[in-house]
Amino acid sequence: MESFLGFNERFQPGNWAPLTLTLENRGRDIEGSLEVIVTSGSEYLQNIYQSTYSADVELPYNSKRLYAFSIKLNSFTHDVQIRLRQGGELLLSRSIALRSAVTEKPFVLVADEKASPDFLSDFPPQIFPVNVRPKFLPEHSYAYESVRMMILNIGILRKLRENQFQALLGWITQGGYLVMTGGMNVGAFSGARARQLFPAQILGHREFIELQSLKDFCGQSFRSASPFLLLQIHSQDAKVLLQEREFPLLALREMGKGRILFSAFHDRVPAFRRWAGKLKFREALLALHDPAKNSGRLTLPSQKILDAMFANSPAVIPNPKNLVLLLGLYLLLLRWFFRRLQNHRARQRGNAIACLTLILVCVSLSYLLFRANDKNALSYNAFLHLHGSASSQQADANYTAGLYTVQKTDYTLFFDSASYPIVYLPATRSEGAPPQAYRVHQTAGGQEVHGSSGNWRSQFFRFSGVVEFPLSAEARLHETSLELLIRNDSDRMIQHCRVYIQQNLFTLGNLQAGEERRYNIPLAEIREKEFFNPREFTQKENVPEHHEKVSAQENQMMRYGREALQRLLARQNAEPYMLAMQKKLLPNVLNAVHTRYQARPDLLCLVGWLPESQIEMNIPQKNAPGESLTLVTWEISLH
Amino acid sequence: MTDEKLTKQTHDPLLAFFPAMMLSMTFYCLVAISALFVVLWPWGKDSAHFIRQHQGPSLSFPLFTAVAILYSYIQLRCGRGELLQRSHYFSPTVIQEQEQIFFRHGLLMLLLHTAFFLLPFLPLLIVAATVSGLSQQVLIQAIGLLYTSALLFRIGGLLLYRLWGAASTLGYFVGRTFFGMFFFMLPIYLPYLSPLRVLHALHKNTHYIDEKMPLQTAYWLCLGMMCAMTIITRFAGNFAHARIKQKDAEE
Numbered sequence: 095m096e097s098f099l100g101f102n103e104r105f106q107p108g109n110w111a112p113l114t115l116t117l118e119n120r121g122r123d124i125e126g127s128l129e130v131i132v133t134s135g136s137e138y139l140q141n142i143y144q145s146t147y148s149a150d151v152e153l154p155y156n157s158k159r160l161y162a163f164s165i166k167l168n169s170f171t172h173d174v175q176i177r178l179r180q181g182g183e184l185l186l187s188r189s190i191a192l193r194s195a196v197t198e199k200p201f202v203l204v205a206d207e208k209a210s211p212d213f214l215s216d217f218p219p220q221i222f223p224v225n226v227r228p229k230f231l232p233e234h235s236y237a238y239e240s241v242r243m244m245i246l247n248i249g250i251l252r253k254l255r256e257n258q259f260q261a262l263l264g265w266i267t268q269g270g271y272l273v274m275t276g277g278m279n280v281g282a283f284s285g286a287r288a289r290q291l292f293p294a295q296i297l298g299h300r301e302f303i304e305l306q307s308l309k310d311f312c313g314q315s316f317r318s319a320s321p322f323l324l325l326q327i328h329s330q331d332a333k334v335l336l337q338e339r340e341f342p343l344l345a346l347r348e349m350g351k352g353r354i355l356f357s358a359f360h361d362r363v364p365a366f367r368r369w370a371g372k373l374k375f376r377e378a379l380l381a382l383h384d385p386a387k388n389s390g391r392l393t394l395p396s397q398k399i400l401d402a403m404f405a406n407s408p409a410v411i412p413n414p415k416n417l418v419l420l421l422g423l424y425l426l427l428l429r430w431f432f433r434r435l436q437n438h439r440a441r442q443r444g445n446a447i448a449c450l451t452l453i454l455v456c457v458s459l460s461y462l463l464f465r466a467n468d469k470n471a472l473s474y475n476a477f478l479h480l481h482g483s484a485s486s487q488q489a490d491a492n493y494t495a496g497l498y499t500v501q502k503t504d505y506t507l508f509f510d511s512a513s514y515p516i517v518y519l520p521a522t523r524s525e526g527a528p529p530q531a532y533r534v535h536q537t538a539g540g541q542e543v544h545g546s547s548g549n550w551r552s553q554f555f556r557f558s559g560v561v562e563f564p565l566s567a568e569a570r571l572h573e574t575s576l577e578l579l580i581r582n583d584s585d586r587m588i589q590h591c592r593v594y595i596q597q598n599l600f601t602l603g604n605l606q607a608g609e610e611r612r613y614n615i616p617l618a619e620i621r622e623k624e625f626f627n628p629r630e631f632t633q634k635e636n637v638p639e640h641h642e643k644v645s646a647q648e649n650q651m652m653r654y655g656r657e658a659l660q661r662l663l664a665r666q667n668a669e670p671y672m673l674a675m676q677k678k679l680l681p682n683v684l685n686a687v688h689t690r691y692q693a694r695p696d697l698l699c700l701v702g703w704l705p706e707s708q709i710e711m712n713i714p715q716k717n718a719p720g721e722s723l724t725l726v727t728w729e730i731s732l733h
Numbered sequence: 734m735t736d737e738k739l740t741k742q743t744h745d746p747l748l749a750f751f752p753a754m755m756l757s758m759t760f761y762c763l764v765a766i767s768a769l770f771v772v773l774w775p776w777g778k779d780s781a782h783f784i785r786q787h788q789g790p791s792l793s794f795p796l797f798t799a800v801a802i803l804y805s806y807i808q809l810r811c812g813r814g815e816l817l818q819r820s821h822y823f824s825p826t827v828i829q830e831q832e833q834i835f836f837r838h839g840l841l842m843l844l845l846h847t848a849f850f851l852l853p854f855l856p857l858l859i860v861a862a863t864v865s866g867l868s869q870q871v872l873i874q875a876i877g878l879l880y881t882s883a884l885l886f887r888i889g890g891l892l893l894y895r896l897w898g899a900a901s902t903l904g905y906f907v908g909r910t911f912f913g914m915f916f917f918m919l920p921i922y923l924p925y926l927s928p929l930r931v932l933h934a935l936h937k938n939t940h941y942i943d944e945k946m947p948l949q950t951a952y953w954l955c956l957g958m959m960c961a962m963t964i965i966t967r968f969a970g971n972f973a974h975a976r977i978k979q980k981d982a983e984e
Contacts, residue, residue, distance in 0.1 A: 409780035411790070411864055417774075421767055421857070425760075428853060432760055436753040446751065453852045460859035464872070467863045498784055500866035502938060549866055549938050552784050 097176065099190055102224035104197050105167050106240035110515055112232035113163045115176065119153035126151050126180035130163050133172035135529065143529035145518060149536045151178065160229065162257070163536075164237035166517055170196040197222045200242035202380075205231060205250050206275070206361075213361050216372040218380065233257035235264030236515035236559075243380055245273045248282040251291070259287055266291075267350030267488075268560055271383040275360040276325045283327070292347055292354050294329035300341055305359065307338040312378040314371030322365070324358045332356065335382075346382065350488065353383045391490050392481045392699075392727050394679070394686050399477055400519065400554055402678035403496045406671055407552070408473035408719050412463065424456055471501040472547070474720035475671065478707045483729040484567040491561040493709050494519070496554050499547040507543040507555070508712040514557035516543060529553075561708050567730040569698050574617055578730070580700065581610040588702035588726060590676065594687045595620055596695050605702065671721040672705045683725065700728040750846060754816040755807065762803040763853050769799055770857050775864070793858075793865035794936040798929055800854045801879050802916055808847060808883040809908055812890020814899035847884050851876075871935045874952060878928045881959045886912065888963045892970040895977070925951045926958050 096116040105111035113130060128151045135142040147163045165174070170192035178186035199222040204213060207227070214223040221242060228250050232238060238261070251259065266272055272291070280296050282288055302324060304317040324341070332345040335355075345356045357379075359366075366372070431449035435442060474497050482489030493514075497505060509516075516534055530553060532545035547553055564583035569576060576595065582588055582605040591602040593613075598620055605611060687699045707722035775783070775790040783789050810816050855876070862872045890908060897904035920927040925946045934941075934948045942951045 404781055404785070407781050407784065409784065411775060411778070411780055412860075414774050414776065417860065418771060421770070424856065425764060425767060428763070429760060432756040435751045436756060442751070450849075450852075453855075456856040457852065457859065460856040460863070464859050464863040464869075467866075468869065471866065471868075498780070500780070500789070501868050548787075550784050550787050550789050 095176070095178070095186060095188060097188065097190055098230045099174070099192075100195060101201050101203055101226050101230075101241075103195050104201070104222065104224060105192075105195055106198065106200065107167055107169055107196055109240040110164050110166050110234070110237045111240070112230065112234075112237040113165050113174070114230045115161045115163070116158065117151065117153055117161065117178070118158040120156060123155055124151060124153040124178075124180055124185065126178060126185065128161055129175075129177045129179065129533075130165055131175040131177065132165050132167060133175075134166075134168040136169075136171075141529055143518065144531040146531065146533035147536070148533055162233040164232055164234040164513075164515070166515070167192065201240055202376075203231075203241055203244040203246075205244065206247040207250070208247070208362070213367075216376065218373065218377050221380070228253045228258075229255075231258050231262070233261050234513050234515070235261045235268060235270075237261065238265040238270055239515075241265070241270065242384075243271045243273060245275065247279075248274050248276050248288055248292075249279050251282070251287040252285055254287075263290070264560075266352035266354060268490075269351040271352060272354045273379060274354060274356050275362075276327070276356070276358065277360060277362055278323060278325060280325065291349075292329060292356055293331055294327040294345075294356070297326040297328055299323045300326055302338070302341075305338050305343065307336055307343060308359070308371065308375065311336050311344070312371055312374040314369075314374055316359070316365070316369055316371065318363065318365035320364070322363045324363075326358065327356065329356070350486070355379070355382060391492075392479075392686055392690055392729075393492075394479060394725075395682055396519075396556075398679065398682045399479075399494055400496070402675050403475050403477055403494065403554070404552060405678065406475065406674045406721075407496065407498045408475055408671075408721060409470060409498045409500055412467075424452075427452055468501075470719055471499060472503045472505055472713065472718045473498050474711070474713060474718055476707050476709075476711055476720065476722040477675065478709055478722070478724040479727070480561060480563050480708065480724060481727045481729075482563055482565065484731060487562060487564050487566065488560050489563045489726075489728075490558065491709065492556070492558045493707070494554060494556045495711055496552060497547060497713075498552050500550060502546070502548050504546045505544070505713060505718075508714065509541050509543075510710050512559065513541055514559050516541065516555055516557045519554040519556050563708065563726070565700075565726065565728055567698075567700060567728060569730045569732045571617075571732055576615045576617060576620060576732070578613040578615065578698070579610065580605060580613075582607060586704050586706060588704055589672070591700060591702040593730075594684070594691060594699040594701065597688065597692055599684065602700075672703060672723055675723050676703060679725070683727070687727065696732045698730040698732060700726070700730060702726045702728075750842075750849075752811075752816050755811055755850070758807055758810075758816065759850050759853060762807065763857075765803070766796065766799055766854060766857055770796060770861065789865045793861040793867055794933055796861045797858060797875050797879065797932050797936070800858060801882055801928060801932065804851060804854065804879060805883045805886045805916070806912065807850060808887040809890045809912055812887040812892075812894060813904060813908060814890075814894045843887065844884070847887050848880065851880055851883065865936065867936065871938070875932055875935055877956065878932060878952075881956055881963075882915075882928050885959045885963045885966070886915075888966045888970070892966050892973065895970050895973050926955050928955055928959070931955050 095118070098114040098116075099105060100111040100113075115128065115130075117128070127148050130147045132145045132147070133142060134145060145166065147165050149161055149163070151159075151161070153159060167174070173189040173191050176186075176188045176190065177184060199220060202217060202221050202223045204223060204225045205228055206213075206225070214225060217223040231254065233255065234257075238244075244262075254262070262270075262272070274292055276282065278299070283292075283294055283296055300323070301321045302318075303321050304315065306315045309315040324343075326341055327345070328342070329345055329347065332347040332354075334342045334344070335346050336342075336344040341358070342356075343358050347354045347356070361367070369375075428449070431445060431452060434445040435449060474495060476493065476495045478494075479492040480489040481492075495507070497507075499505075513536070518529060518532055530545060530547055530551070532543055532553075532555075535542045535544060543555065545553065565581070565588070566583070567578070567580045569578050571577075578593065580591075580602075585607050587607050588605040591605055593600050593602055595615070600613075600615060602611070602613060683701060687701060691697050691699050702725075704724040704726065705722075707724050711722075713720070770792070773790075773792045773795055775792065778790070807816075858876065859872065862875075867875075889911065893901075893904040893908050897907075916927075916929060920930045924930040924942055930942060931948070931952050934951070940948055942948060946954075
């Protein structure tokens, strides 16, 4: 077995990293399971737990296969264990030490088989450049989490496996930054993958001896002793950032939230290696896009979500009032039958049968209750937050699933066919309870999470991704009013919609599936009716010290805001889980919206709820009861 | 073997099965258990509270323990004949007396009689197990322990009755002493054989008792011990009866 962890055996702790394993079988056929065990947590905090990533293995005699995983490495303290099992037999066990592989710096990947070793020199010191062979690139988009930029020779695209290419596409769409170089390879642009990434027309080559325009870009021009050729392209989807005498040197294409930059000027130009401006050129390239800064996500406090889900867990204790009434009735009836058994000797047999029948009926009823509760031994709830913008129908999804077990239970979670970066969330308020081990098993049909939960335990999982959500909205400012047009093309009703506009909150009601609605909000109301005050919705312990010093007028507005919100909640007729979660989370949601958009008068935010989740999670065994909820926050630009 | 309780009586065939005192005592014990059930119910707490603490409501173990003690005590008294009403002015007319082999005649009735007086407690026990999140296997094992311990004391009471009769003070104190030692001293000195310790481990869903003995091993050990004691007591009763008959014949 050969292993290749991270990018050139390097990884950034706290992020996902790729792990490629190559298995070669020179013996009998093997059908088993390959497991990668990552140990997280701290002995000091007593929260050690193991996350296992597994895949089915089929290795015929004299075969060699490659298996790609994406694993989350939170620390370097514990080695990564790799095991190959067949049935109950352990065929292979290896460990990978992590101490020497860790780096805190983000990566710049160079995927070019012909890149010279000194190409990696002269990168900014805050970056860790690595040369990665194509076969070791990740197969999941989230494994690029620690990658700041990737420099890819376009010829490499043909060598990628389909999963790798899709992962690369997914990474770019979700905010990644790819710098593509073509070299002299004209044919590489004709491939389907190249056309998908950067559709361009090849116009030929041009000879240069110097590039003065680079001085404007990075402060240093480039001059070569001998002429060199650069590839000229034309792309309708890309914007030319830099050109030399109408020759495009740098062309930028937006793709989702990410960017693809085509650079005609590349490292294979002979004089590039000796160019003094290499470092500045690369710094300028990096400055064009920062995935971390441009993520655009509206984040809600994680602990608040967990607390709200925990407080609204489906596991219930039976209603005691009904039980006490039934108990009283049982005792009365039993007393009556016992007295008849004692006093009515002649009909004792009949009384005995009746008494026995009463007892057996009560035993049966209690057993039915027991069996019903047995089915609820495992229950779950889920919360999905979709944040999108009107310019795109793709939304950032943040999914949290909670499992609650009353009895010791083994569970399996199925997700739909996509691969998600599933992480285990230890609920921080469960002191003294060590996290439980779990296994993420990759199959052709999607991911399965297997685990075991003890008595009266809870487990939370989270992942993020991108989901299609067909909601579009437009806002136009007129002389006296603001016109808001919202179209819900999904097949679900969005309930209890509100829109945040310039520190104001307006209720819009429910949006039916397939409905388009137009709202006209008078500008006078937006300017005068400032009743929304986020401080009202903070927890008492987080109230800033100057809270009591606010003016009397602000106090009145805060009271009005609180009463208005209570009235809004009181009028809702939503399902219990949805209502309960809204009451818990709405202050935090509005706080987050206000924090993000209060300084952006050109942006609106639509807030709505769906009583289901867009992401399907199935728990097949025991028909576990569960509830889901989706929060939609949608950014709308004001025209 | 003859026994008043097993004598056929034409007028009241179920008299021996449903003695009034036993019915009353069972009912009052049931009321006490119900009161305990209501007191121990997790009023005002939801499942989230218990999941946060990683511990279920403290309802099932106290209830099962109380039922084990009360139910076994009732069976001890029944075995000693204390719960059979005797009238000084009226003696039942013996129509027919026939020696019966205990395993062929009396055992089945004894087992059913013992089981019948466990039935009224079952709804409460099952609901308590439901609320506490016990599995079906644990529930069946716990009920098995209750029944077996009660059977032990029923046979033990029968032995004391054969040796010293129903009104004997010595028999009274021997029975109670054994009862106290079994339920209150055994958990301390021989925890692996104590049904209360095994019940506790079952409810806590631990895998070991005192981190030494696997729970299932302790369970079967305890159950086996009680069954063995029951059988030994039964044969001791036979032996005692034979000696008494021999002594009477010599006299």
